[in-house]
Amino acid sequence: MRPTCRRCLRPTELCACADLPVIPSRTRVVLLQHPREARLAICSAWLTRLALENCELHRGVAFEEHPAVRAAAATPGAALLFPGDGAVPAEALAGAPPPVLFAVDGTWPQAVKMIRATPTLAALPRVGIVPARPSGYGGLRREPGPEHLSTAEAVALALGALEGAPARFEPLVRAFRASVEKQLACARGERRSPRHRPGSRWAGSG
Structure with a gap:
């Protein structure tokens, strides 16, 4: 068995902890994976x-009966980080961030399914972002458009704004x-494809 970091849960040679600080935020972020x-x-x-x-972070597909998720969604001013019609640009809310920001982690079909399965989440006002650069997934994942980012990038960009x-x-x-x-270097070194599968991603996934 390969040695694994107990914090980031990655193989020791791929550990991300040295690059990963602990960052405070006014907004409480709720990740639904x-x-x-x-x-x-x-x-x-x-x-x-x-x-x-x-x-x-909570894992699942349907969260309508999830006590912690429902309580967070009931917070006045809670919002959902999700692209599309009706989403308010994060920059427009600068200085007055929502107290709770939900982010859905999954492929586009998965994210849509999760939101449809959770009406409480679907009813929240939405916040959108406009990336200044493409996703950093590089060759690990194909993105359908420049507005599609990893969860880490999307949340960081939204909170920053x-x-x-x-x-x-x-x-x-x-x-x-x-x-x-590190993952790409490992994949090249072992002459095998990365474990990530290609797929359409939404602006806040993976």
Whole structure:
């Protein structure tokens, strides 16, 4: 068995902890992860959970009967980080961030299914982001468009805009990108394909 870091849960040679600080935020981030995402080599939702001081992660597909999720969603001003019509740009809320921000971790079909299965979540006001650069997944995953990012990148970008402090959350993005580079180097060295499967991602997945 390969030695594994007990914090980031990655093989020791791929440990991301040296690049992963603990970052405070006014907004409480609630990550909802599709169970299949937890099996992937680069689990950016878990990196996000480790990096953000005010963050929690729940796994599942339907959360309507999940007590912690329902309680968080009932917080006045809670919002959902999700692209599409009706989403308010995070920059428009600068200085007045939502007290709770939900982010769904999964492929686009998985994320849509999770939101449809949780009406309480679907009813929340939505926050959107406009990335200034493509996802840092590189060759590990194909993205359908430049607005599609990993969960770590999407959450960091959203919080940076919402709290007017993009530099504070940039270390999370750097840690994610460093983790991807290590995984790609490992894959090249072992002459095998990365464990990530290709697939359409939404702006806040994987």
